[in-house]
């Protein structure tokens with residue numbers, strides 16, 4: 473098994489915060505649900521024997537929305553090493569940081585087109601810019617693989633209608649939200665309802681609301697509680713932009729405002745859950761005893777927290793599978809083959825039951 477040590481980056485510069493409606497359902501682009509892929513592929517990975525010498529001269533441009541994102545750091549590191557293992561030369565793989573600014577990223581895409589890259593892998597800053605990006609890249613006759621931030625259904629339909637070499641690789645965020653809700657629902661009302669009002673009193677800390685992952689996780693985590701027959705009460709729903717420091721700040725505010733009424737903290741990702749955990753501990757609260765906390769991603773630190781009982785659970789967002797699938801899709805295009813326009817991947821629920829196994833796979 474390939475072992476890797478990933479550093480955890482602390483994203484610290486985001487300041488955006490806006491109020492999102494409690495319990496408001498979101499209108500989000502539909503992803504093709506239920507696409508099947510293999511379970512966690514941590515120990516897959518190209519061997520040198522599989523390396524294709526025809527790829528050594530091919531140039532790959534990779535645009536990441538922001539390097540200071542824990543999850544995308546795991547993703548891009550795995551993507552680079554897998555591309556190399558498949559036969560690309562390290563010098564021909566250029567990975568750039570969009571610094572969470574669409575104008576910066578659009579300039580980077582222009583430069584890649586001018587340089588004449590053979591294929592582009594793009595994690596858009598704004599998925600709503602996909603239409604413009606696609607037109608540009610397709611116009612330059614370069615195959616395109618979108619990752620992580622899913623363009624909307626109309627945009628994906630265009631790729632199919634025009635038979636373009638454009639696809640999306642990612643997971644269906646509805647599944648991750650549902651799993652978060654199930655982790656909490658499975659505890660049962662009696663264990664959660666510390667204030668005895670018969671409801672699950674929760675706060676929601678959201679990622680970037682432009683991002684369908686944030687929209688769906690917010691909606692489907694709560695839906696899973698309701699589907700389990702539980703009554704819910706949203707105390708607060710705020711935007712933490714996927715950022716740990718923001719997650720800490722928002723959770724600290726809510727704990728001081730709502731005190732012991734906060735029974736569950738839902739975070740759209742693990743970075744914000746790590747921030748929330750800092751706030752919970754600073755407020756003298758104890759996860760598993762008087763509050764519950766769930767995230768998404770399965771960052772190493774968080775999986776260790778699940779084992780230690782300091783975070784209730786998380787959901788493995790399989791960056792190995794997604795990185796490999798996006799590289800494989802790029803290679804297919806370079807070899808003159810086509811891809812499905814939507815290439816999916818399954819999330820995995822992480823609780824004390826399987827956290828040790830997941831940790832072994834990701835570390």
Ligand code: BGC
Pocket residue numbers: 541542543544620621679683685714740741742743768769789
């Ligand atoms: C991950 C987040 C990450 C975001 C970036 C999501 O799928 O769960 O941790 O910040 O992607 O777009």
